[in-house]
Each structure stands twice: as structure tokens, then as C-alpha cells.
Amino acid sequence: MKNNSINFKRQVTIKLADVKLQSALSRLQSRFVEGRAAVISEISDFEETRTAAAAIRDRVLNDLEHWLMHFEQQATARGAIVHWAETGADVNRIVAEIAVQHGVRTAAKSKSMVSEECGLNDALELAGVTVMETDLGEYILQLAHEAPSHIVAPVVHKNKEEISDLFAEKHQLPRKTGIAELCREAREILRPAFLNADMGISGANFLVAETGSALIVTNEGNGRLVTTLPRVHVAITGIEKVVPTLEDVTTLLRLLPRSATGQSITNYVSVLTGNKNKDDHDGPEHFHIILLDNGRSSLVGSEMQEMLRCIRCGACMNHCPVYQNIGGHAYGWVYPGPMGSILTPLLGGLEKSPDLPNASTLCGACAVVCPVKIPLPDLLRKLREKQMERGMKSRRETFMLKAWAWLALHPPVYALATKFGVRAMSLLGGKNKLLHTLPGASGWTDGRDFPAPEGLTFREIYQRRNRQ
Amino acid sequence: MNAREKILGRIRNAQARANGAAVAAIAPRTEAVASHLALHPRGPLPPHPDNLLARFKECALKLSSDVLETGDRKEVPTLLARYLNERNLPVSGVCWPSLAGLPWSAAGLDMQPRPAKNQDLVGVTGAFCAIAETGTLMLLSGTETPATTSLLPETHVAVLDPRRIVATMEDAWDLLRREYKQPPRAVNFISGPSRTADIEQTVTLGAHGPYRVLLILAPA
Amino acid sequence: MRVGFFVTCLVDSMRPRIGFAAIRLLEAAGCEVIVPEQQTCCGQPGYNSGDRKSAKAMALKFLAEFEAFDYVVLPSGSCAGMIRVHYPDLCKDDPALLARCIAVGARTFELTDFLANIAKLKKMPGTFQGALTYHDSCSGLRELDVYKQPRALLASMPGVAINEMVESTTCCGFGGTFSVKYGELSTRMADNKCQHIAATHAGTIVGGDLGCLLNIEGRLRRNGDSTTRVMHIAEVLAGTEK
CATH class of the missing domain: 3.40.50.10420 (NagB/RpiA/CoA transferase-like)
Incomplete structure (x- = not known):
């Protein structure tokens, strides 16, 4: 997917004015935020489980080479074929080659954010393979030619009416208005796609090193269908998704659905190991697992490594006051919200996403809910430091920061500057004690008044009193 | 060098750098992996239900x-x-x-x-x-x-x-x-x-x- | 108890009365309050903008000025969080310096946290009649666990009724330089906050961080609300100066 995060600021203006989007986002907040709060209380010691989950992820990341190799060995022993891809383009090439190798003409796909990184669908269409998205949300987006705006609820930005119109137009059927009817219609349209697909494409939420398995969590059952019916199954995931043992993945499963959708468990958790036995009636004859790097390995051992703990639950965006007001599309790439504001610059280049690390108040709501305790605000701040080190900040901002620091380190000058500054501002504030415009700070005064200072600084008054 | 070797090589070098070693010491790491697999310890569990x-x-x-x-x-x-x-x-x-x-x-x-x-x-x-x-x-x-x-x-x-x-x-x-x-x-x-x-x-x-x-x- | 009072740069220039209210509270709690006169800024604006070097220089300046006190108190959760949580990060490469940061950090408190948990102030010097609503500022809440403290202090005042707003813990959109760099977004977040405040019909919005309060007041006034009072909690607890 093309990285469009350079346009963040322009997108913010558009999204803030989008009334339909705003009402859709408020729904997300009430369902997912309240749902999570209700369901985490089921775990007797949620904090202890979070700590354990973070430790599990760190264990893997601190030894990623060995865990990947162990996974590969186990998966291969069970008949899976493990592929390594350095870039999204490599994934596309590998999947196209697999398609040719097995004579694949149609593919049914369950939701995979990694495949969105690669732009897999377009590449496969070019290679002559028809791809059908089967997750309801992703299917809707495929019909509408749009990108997901949330990693768990991809079509959160659309309301029921828009989906009714879209289905009526694309399916050429009478327009349905009930949500259940819409779901039924999509089910009936998509069922043949599962049955006829030569290839099933999925992501993998985790890779279990102990058993060489790919683990997939879904609610709709499409994940099970695409990994059970077609004769070829291709699972695409990031190299960081390895987890050591079945016990370790179980700890993570206690947190993933609770953090994501407020469910104690997803409807389906499928642990897929190897291809079908010769006497089995179902299951793929060929199981390919593609491990994508796409910049992830550059985070290993770095001060940004903690970002690789991420299990893609979306809790950080659900709780982010910035995401809640602008939705996912404004961020310009696959991953929105706090985790996206870190991953997009890290995987796609800081110079292409100058706003993302800065468009946060560092309020910390994301870090509190992250099931694997990623210090998201700290990582955002580290990216800001990198921007400073590499001279990527505007000359004006750099000057202001340096000037402020110089003043703060020279108290007598600081005292003089503030003394005259507050007097001037106080006078400008007039009788209402409000400044309606402020040179250089139109960002503030376009939407807010600036309350005027009292007129004297604390230190002036304090010194005066001390002298008396 | 194929993609596998490149990716694993990058990880190996990054981890060696992070640990301050010139080359990653392989033996103790393999051992740590094996021992965790053998023990497969459980994480925090919910209280056992009475019924x-x-x-x-x-x-x-x-x-x-x-x-x-x-x-x-x-x-x-x-x-x-x-x-x-x-x-x-x-x-x-x-x-x-x-x-x-x-x-x-x-x-x-x-x-x-x-x-x-x-x-x-x-x-x-x-x-x-x-x-x-x-x-x-x-x-x-x-x-x-x-x-x-x-x-x-x-x-x-x-x-x-x-x-x-x-x-x-x-x-x-x-x-x-x-x-x-x-x-x-x-x-x-x-x-x-x-x-x-x-x-x-x-x-x-x-x-x-x-x-x-x-x-x-x-x-x- | 010898308490070093860090006014914070924002209170120093914008609202000195908050500083004096805080001192009255500390003195009412029996503290000897000292205000080092060379103090300026804790370094947070630079730190959060990626200027680590300047922030560290300010951390060193702070250490030199405040290390000697039994306690350091600030009328701001965000500056207190900077000292307690982030100074150690700034000094992590120097073990001796790190130890000093951690030691002084452990003795550094946000005002209400100090009054409620350390000084255990029971009788507030001020009086307040009526309903108010409390906004939880992000750093105080999430870095220093300041949530119950201001509410407990307010509840100890006979005339105070606390009308809780929904999402009192959601960011108001200030975020330091964020409020200027991403003005539209910041304004929308402030607007959401103003709606929650209005829905309480409290008439007074109280908080523990002046940055948030200026942001909220700025949006209230621009929206034509000239009556809702915006007060720092120190002003409520200490009362206005005679």
C-alpha cells in the first residue's frame, strides 16, 4: 500500500469536517472501549498477565534468530514450506510463483494487515489471479475500492446506509437495510468463493515455534474456511510474530481479544500445523508460510525494539483521543493510531511521515491499555529525537526550542524576558483579558482565545514581598 | 545470499551489537531456547473453578x-x-x-x-x-x-x-x-x-x- | 519539612496567584516553603519535542537547585512527572547522575498528591461554595497516579459538590507545542472537553495543570462562554487572596 502519511495535516482537516465519520468513530469508542473495560475485569490479575505477555514477547525478540529458526525447522518437519521475504514486493512475487506452481486462478483471502503492507491483491490481479476478500469488512472495502481504517474493524468509517447502497449497486439485488440481512447477503455471495477458490490466503496472528504452527483468530469463520477448503493455503505474517510455546501463546490469547474487541475469546482460534494427511477429507495439500521482514529486522536490538512486541489488537487506537477524532485513513498507511504513528515512520521512512510522531499529546492512554506494555509515548518521543538529530525539524521550531533552552539556562535574562513578555501580553489582553490573535501561534488562536497573563510574574511579586 | 540468510544475518548482527559482543554466542542461546521449550512454563492462570x-x-x-x-x-x-x-x-x-x-x-x-x-x-x-x-x-x-x-x-x-x-x-x-x-x-x-x-x-x-x-x- | 517549591514556568508567567495559593496550602500543612529564585523551566517542552540535550541541561540545573530539600512540590502533574519519570531517562547513561535523579524524583510531588499523601492536610484554608467538575490531566493521572488525591481534598471542603464529567480522564488536547502545531485537532479535543464540562452544569472547571486550564478556558471563551469559571485546584483549596 502506498504510504500517504505525508498528507496527514491535510487529511486531519478533511476528517474533522466529515460528519458521518465522526458519528462512526463515536460508535467505535463506546463499543470497544467500554467492551474492553468490562471484560478485563474477568482476569483476576490483569497487570500480572500483561507483564507476563510483555516478557513472552521480549523473550522472542531478544533471541529472534533462534526462535525463527526453530519455528522454521518444526514447520518444515510437518510439511509446510517456509518462505522469507525482505520486502512487500518479494511477498507478492512469492505468492504469484506459488499460484503458478499450483495452477491457481482464484484465491479467497481472510483479513491480513501484512498483505495490505504489500499491496498483495493488486499484484495478484496483475498476475492473473482473482482475489476475493472474505472478511465482511475487507469485502466491503474491496467492493468500495477503499483501504481499511482500523486494523481490527477495517470498515468502521462506513455506516449501514453506505453499505446498503454499495451492496445494492454491486450485487444487483434489492436493497437491504437490516444489518443481519446485509450479513446474510454477503455470506451467500461469498460462500461459492470459498468453495471454488484454488488458494486460501490468510495472515497469522502468531507463529508457535514449539510446534511449527500458524495461529489465526477470527470471529466470522472465514479464516477457517480459507485455511480448510482450498487446496493451497498461504499464510503471510511478519517475522516478529513468533511465540515460543503453546502455553506462551495462550497467555497472549487471554489478552488479544479482550484488548481488541472486548471479547473473552474470539469465536475461532485455529492452530494450523503442516498440510493434510493423505486420508484426510479436508485441509490444504500445500501449506506455505511467508515471513516478511519489510524493515522489522532493523528494529531488533535498537531502542525501538519494543514496538515489535505489538500483537495488533488495536486497543491503542481505540483509546487514542487523536484517532477517535480523525479515524484511520488520515494516517495514510496500513497502521493507524499510536502504533501506526510509530510503525509507519519506522518501516516506511521517517522523512515520509514527518507529522506522525508529533501528532500526539503524549497523553499516555495508549500505553495504559497496551496488552504487551509497549511504551508508545516514549517511542513517539524517540522518533521526535531522531527528527531533531537528523535536522528534520523546521528551522523555526529548532530556533524556538534552542532559544527557550538558552533563556531557561540563563535565569537573569529569563526573568527580564518574561517580565516584559507578560506585561505586553497582559496589555494586549485588554479588559476581557483574552488575546484573540497571537503572532506565530495561529494554530492556537484560530480556534481558541488565549487567556492573558496576570501582568506580573510570580518571581517579581515574590521578590517584592521578600524585600518587604 | 538469499532472503533468509540476509534477514537472519541482520537480526544476528543487531543482537550481537545490542549485547556488546562481536559475534553472537550461539551455544548458550540454543540452550536457553531448548530449555524453555522443554519446560514450556505456564503464565498467570485464572483461579481454578470449583465446578x-x-x-x-x-x-x-x-x-x-x-x-x-x-x-x-x-x-x-x-x-x-x-x-x-x-x-x-x-x-x-x-x-x-x-x-x-x-x-x-x-x-x-x-x-x-x-x-x-x-x-x-x-x-x-x-x-x-x-x-x-x-x-x-x-x-x-x-x-x-x-x-x-x-x-x-x-x-x-x-x-x-x-x-x-x-x-x-x-x-x-x-x-x-x-x-x-x-x-x-x-x-x-x-x-x-x-x-x-x-x-x-x-x-x-x-x-x-x-x-x-x-x-x-x-x-x- | 523543608519543601522546595517549583513554581513552573507557566504559573510564573501566566498565573502567579496559583503559585501563592500553593504556598499557602503548603504552609497550612506545616511546611517550611523555600522558592529557589534561579529556577526557570523543567525542560519538558524541549524533551517532548525531541531536544534531549537541552532538556538534560535543565535537569542538571534543577538538580543543583532542588536536591537539598526534603521534598520538592510543583503545582503541575506534568512538570512533576517530567522530574520523577523522565529525568532518570535523560540521565540513564551516567549511573551517578541517574541515582541522584531517582533520589530527588522520589521526593518530588505534584501538589495534591503531596497534600493528601505526605503532608496529610485535613483542613483547607480556603472556602468554596457550589458545584465544580474536575479534569484529570494526563501526566499527573498516568505517570503519578493522581486521581483520588484532588477529589479527596475537594471533598473535605464543606461547600464543594463535585459533579463528575464523562471522560474526565480523556486528554483536553493541550499537549504543549501540539496545541499550536496541530491546532485544529487540539481545538476539537478541547471542544469535546468543553461539551463534557457544560453537561455537568457545574459552573466551575478545576484542574491541576495550568496548560490544560488555559486550553480549556481558551476554547470556552471563544465559544462565547464567559461565565464558566476555570480554576487551578490550588486556588480552590487555598481560597483567593485577601
């Missing part, structure tokens, strides 16, 4: 599964027939071969012991075990236990021996390790009917999998 069966039923109902119980496995077809008739659902479908011996036709049901096809509307399976913590079924794929039976039909019926209810998924893994050397092609944990909340975050039952899941608890 596994009661907890399982409570959680299964919360997931919108239906639950029926009988002390006699031969009664299963009668219970199922009543359930289907009450809801005006079709009375024919497929079952796992291991359940072919139950008196289906005596109860007015037509259950074919074969894997499910798209047209089949009722699928009856057993279960490897069930998990009280979440009200979840654990099914293993295999020649005699096809995965499609719990997936394609609109109604999934699972006949479960209540003695096979364990407390947690960790207990289920241990049971799997005891009874099999390795996991089958597919281990499917099923927690109620398929659902989606993609449209306006409104939960709708029956997405691509079954619309309803009926659990019949009956000792083997």
Missing part, C-alpha cells in the same frame, strides 16, 4: 451457545430432534463417523456419517475436550473428525463428554501432549456461533460459519 461443568455451561451460554444435558448418550438424538423441531430447522445432516452408532433414525433424524458439503444444514461432531474458562470447544482435525462438519452447516451440534471439560487452554494442551505426539493439521477452538461486528460494530450471529452452536453434554 468445571457449571463454569463451562455459564461461559458457553454467554457466548450464545445453546446447552443441553443428558445422562444417557442414547438420548442425544431425541434431544437434538426436539431442538431442531422447536426451531423449524431441517432434521437431516452429517455427523462424525464415531457418532454414526447413535439411534438417529429412531428420533426421526437423518444423519449421514460423512464430511460436510455446502448443502448440509446440520453438522454433528464430538470434541477432543472443552475449556471451562471460556466455554470453548477444542476439536482436532483428522480423517475421522473432518473440520468441515463444524464449519459449513448452519447448525453445529457438538456432543461432549462432561468428563472431558478441563479448566484452561493450558490444561487442554497438556491433554493433547499426553494423548498425541504432536498437534494434528488443525486444532480448532470454537466459542459459540460465528459472528461479525464489522457493520456499525453491531454483533450479528452467523457470519461465514454456523448460525447456532448446540452443545449436548452426554457421558461417553
Whole structure:
């Protein structure tokens, strides 16, 4: 997917004015935020489980080479074929080659954010393979030619009416208005796609090193269908998704659905190991697992490594006051919200996403809910430091920061500057004690008044009193 | 150098740098990996429920599964027939071969012991075990236990021996390790009917999998 | 108890009365309050903008000025969080310096946290009649666990009724330089906050961080609300100066 995060600021203006989007986002907040709060209380010691989950992820990341190799060995022993891809383009090439190798003409796909990184669908269409998205949300987006705006609820930005119109137009059927009817219609349209697909494409939420398995969590059952019916199954995931043992993945499963959708468990958790036995009636004859790097390995051992703990639950965006007001599309790439504001610059280049690390108040709501305790605000701040080190900040901002620091380190000058500054501002504030415009700070005064200072600084008054 | 070597090489060098070593020391790392695999320690667990069966039923109902119980496995077809008739659902479908011996036709049901096809509307399976913590079924794929039976039909019926209810998924893994050397092609944990909340975050039952899941608890 | 009082740069220039209210509270709690006169800024604006070097220089300046006190108190959760949580990060490469940061950090408190948990002030010097609503500022809440403390202190005042707003813990959109760099977004977040405040019909919005309060007041006034009072909690607890 093309990285469009350079346009963040322009997108913010558009999204803030989008009334339909705003009402859709408020729904997300009430369902997912309240749902999570209700369901985490089921775990007797949620904090202890979070700590354990973070430790599990760190264990893997601190030894990623060995865990990947162990996974590969186990998966291969069970008949899976493990592929390594350095870039999204490599994934596309590998999947196209697999398609040719097995004579694949149609593919049914369950939701995979990694495949969105690669732009897999377009590449496969070019290679002559028809791809059908089967997750309801992703299917809707495929019909509408749009990108997901949330990693768990991809079509959160659309309301029921828009989906009714879209289905009526694309399916050429009478327009349905009930949500259940819409779901039924999509089910009936998509069922043949599962049955006829030569290839099933999925992501993998985790890779279990102990058993060489790919683990997939879904609610709709499409994940099970695409990994059970077609004769070829291709699972695409990031190299960081390895987890050591079945016990370790179980700890993570206690947190993933609770953090994501407020469910104690997803409807389906499928642990897929190897291809079908010769006497089995179902299951793929060929199981390919593609491990994508796409910049992830550059985070290993770095001060940004903690970002690789991420299990893609979306809790950080659900709780982010910035995401809640602008939705996912404004961020310009696959991953929105706090985790996206870190991953997009890290995987796609800081110079292409100058706003993302800065468009946060560092309020910390994301870090509190992250099931694997990623210090998201700290990582955002580290990216800001990198921007400073590499001279990527505007000359004006750099000057202001340096000037402020110089003043703060020279108290007598600081005292003089503030003394005259507050007097001037106080006078400008007039009788209402409000400044309606402020040179250089139109960002503030376009939407807010600036309350005027009292007129004297604390230190002036304090010194005066001390002298008396 | 191929992609595998490049990726693993980058990771190796980065980790060596992070640990302040010129080359990553391989032996102790391999040993640490092996020892964690051998011990496969458990993380924090929920408190053990006083009554596994009661907890399982409570959680299964919360997931919108239906639950029926009988002390006699031969009664299963009668219970199922009543359930289907009450809801005006079709009375024919497929079952796992291991359940072919139950008196289906005596109860007015037509259950074919074969894997499910798209047209089949009722699928009856057993279960490897069930998990009280979440009200979840654990099914293993295999020649005699096809995965499609719990997936394609609109109604999934699972006949479960209540003695096979364990407390947690960790207990289920241990049971799997005891009874099999390795996991089958597919281990499917099923927690109620398929659902989606993609449209306006409104939960709708029956997405691509079954619309309803009926659990019949009956000792083997 | 010898308490070093860090006024914070914002209170120093914008609202000196908050500083004096805080001192009255500390003195009412029996503290000997000292205000080091060379103090300026804790370094947070630079730190959060990626200027680590300047922030560290300010951390060193702070250490030199405040290390000697039994306690350091600030009328701001965000500056207190900077000292307690982030100074150690700034000094992590120098073990001796790190130890000093951690030691002084452990003795550094946000005002209400100090009054409620350390000084255990029971009788507030001020009086307040009526309903108010409390906004939880992000750093105080999430870095220092300041949530119950201001509410407990307010509840001890006979005339005070606390009308809780929904989402009192959601960011108001200030975020330091964020409020200028991403003005539109910041304004929308402030607007959401103003709606929650209005829905309480409290008439007074109280908070523990002046940055948030200026942001909220700025949006209230621009929206034409000239009556809702915006007060720092120190002003409520200490009362206005005679």
C-alpha cells in the first residue's frame, strides 16, 4: 500500500469536517472501549498477565534468530514450506510463483494487515489471479475500492446506509437495510468463493515455534474456511510474530481479544500445523508460510525494539483521543493510531511521515491499555529525537526550542524576558483579558482565545514581598 | 545470499551489537531456547473453578451457545430432534463417523456419517475436550473428525463428554501432549456461533460459519 | 519539612496567584516553603519535542537547585512527572547522575498528591461554595497516579459538590507545542472537553495543570462562554487572596 502519511495535516482537516465519520468513530469508542473495560475485569490479575505477555514477547525478540529458526525447522518437519521475504514486493512475487506452481486462478483471502503492507491483491490481479476478500469488512472495502481504517474493524468509517447502497449497486439485488440481512447477503455471495477458490490466503496472528504452527483468530469463520477448503493455503505474517510455546501463546490469547474487541475469546482460534494427511477429507495439500521482514529486522536490538512486541489488537487506537477524532485513513498507511504513528515512520521512512510522531499529546492512554506494555509515548518521543538529530525539524521550531533552552539556562535574562513578555501580553489582553490573535501561534488562536497573563510574574511579586 | 540468510544475518548482527559482543554466542542461546521449550512454563492462570461443568455451561451460554444435558448418550438424538423441531430447522445432516452408532433414525433424524458439503444444514461432531474458562470447544482435525462438519452447516451440534471439560487452554494442551505426539493439521477452538461486528460494530450471529452452536453434554 | 517549591514556568508567567495559593496550602500543612529564585523551566517542552540535550541541561540545573530539600512540590502533574519519570531517562547513561535523579524524583510531588499523601492536610484554608467538575490531566493521572488525591481534598471542603464529567480522564488536547502545531485537532479535543464540562452544569472547571486550564478556558471563551469559571485546584483549596 502506498504510504500517504505525508498528507496527514491535510487529511486531519478533511476528517474533522466529515460528519458521518465522526458519528462512526463515536460508535467505535463506546463499543470497544467500554467492551474492553468490562471484560478485563474477568482476569483476576490483569497487570500480572500483561507483564507476563510483555516478557513472552521480549523473550522472542531478544533471541529472534533462534526462535525463527526453530519455528522454521518444526514447520518444515510437518510439511509446510517456509518462505522469507525482505520486502512487500518479494511477498507478492512469492505468492504469484506459488499460484503458478499450483495452477491457481482464484484465491479467497481472510483479513491480513501484512498483505495490505504489500499491496498483495493488486499484484495478484496483475498476475492473473482473482482475489476475493472474505472478511465482511475487507469485502466491503474491496467492493468500495477503499483501504481499511482500523486494523481490527477495517470498515468502521462506513455506516449501514453506505453499505446498503454499495451492496445494492454491486450485487444487483434489492436493497437491504437490516444489518443481519446485509450479513446474510454477503455470506451467500461469498460462500461459492470459498468453495471454488484454488488458494486460501490468510495472515497469522502468531507463529508457535514449539510446534511449527500458524495461529489465526477470527470471529466470522472465514479464516477457517480459507485455511480448510482450498487446496493451497498461504499464510503471510511478519517475522516478529513468533511465540515460543503453546502455553506462551495462550497467555497472549487471554489478552488479544479482550484488548481488541472486548471479547473473552474470539469465536475461532485455529492452530494450523503442516498440510493434510493423505486420508484426510479436508485441509490444504500445500501449506506455505511467508515471513516478511519489510524493515522489522532493523528494529531488533535498537531502542525501538519494543514496538515489535505489538500483537495488533488495536486497543491503542481505540483509546487514542487523536484517532477517535480523525479515524484511520488520515494516517495514510496500513497502521493507524499510536502504533501506526510509530510503525509507519519506522518501516516506511521517517522523512515520509514527518507529522506522525508529533501528532500526539503524549497523553499516555495508549500505553495504559497496551496488552504487551509497549511504551508508545516514549517511542513517539524517540522518533521526535531522531527528527531533531537528523535536522528534520523546521528551522523555526529548532530556533524556538534552542532559544527557550538558552533563556531557561540563563535565569537573569529569563526573568527580564518574561517580565516584559507578560506585561505586553497582559496589555494586549485588554479588559476581557483574552488575546484573540497571537503572532506565530495561529494554530492556537484560530480556534481558541488565549487567556492573558496576570501582568506580573510570580518571581517579581515574590521578590517584592521578600524585600518587604 | 538469499532472503533468509540476509534477514537472519541482520537480526544476528543487531543482537550481537545490542549485547556488546562481536559475534553472537550461539551455544548458550540454543540452550536457553531448548530449555524453555522443554519446560514450556505456564503464565498467570485464572483461579481454578470449583465446578468445571457449571463454569463451562455459564461461559458457553454467554457466548450464545445453546446447552443441553443428558445422562444417557442414547438420548442425544431425541434431544437434538426436539431442538431442531422447536426451531423449524431441517432434521437431516452429517455427523462424525464415531457418532454414526447413535439411534438417529429412531428420533426421526437423518444423519449421514460423512464430511460436510455446502448443502448440509446440520453438522454433528464430538470434541477432543472443552475449556471451562471460556466455554470453548477444542476439536482436532483428522480423517475421522473432518473440520468441515463444524464449519459449513448452519447448525453445529457438538456432543461432549462432561468428563472431558478441563479448566484452561493450558490444561487442554497438556491433554493433547499426553494423548498425541504432536498437534494434528488443525486444532480448532470454537466459542459459540460465528459472528461479525464489522457493520456499525453491531454483533450479528452467523457470519461465514454456523448460525447456532448446540452443545449436548452426554457421558461417553 | 523543608519543601522546595517549583513554581513552573507557566504559573510564573501566566498565573502567579496559583503559585501563592500553593504556598499557602503548603504552609497550612506545616511546611517550611523555600522558592529557589534561579529556577526557570523543567525542560519538558524541549524533551517532548525531541531536544534531549537541552532538556538534560535543565535537569542538571534543577538538580543543583532542588536536591537539598526534603521534598520538592510543583503545582503541575506534568512538570512533576517530567522530574520523577523522565529525568532518570535523560540521565540513564551516567549511573551517578541517574541515582541522584531517582533520589530527588522520589521526593518530588505534584501538589495534591503531596497534600493528601505526605503532608496529610485535613483542613483547607480556603472556602468554596457550589458545584465544580474536575479534569484529570494526563501526566499527573498516568505517570503519578493522581486521581483520588484532588477529589479527596475537594471533598473535605464543606461547600464543594463535585459533579463528575464523562471522560474526565480523556486528554483536553493541550499537549504543549501540539496545541499550536496541530491546532485544529487540539481545538476539537478541547471542544469535546468543553461539551463534557457544560453537561455537568457545574459552573466551575478545576484542574491541576495550568496548560490544560488555559486550553480549556481558551476554547470556552471563544465559544462565547464567559461565565464558566476555570480554576487551578490550588486556588480552590487555598481560597483567593485577601
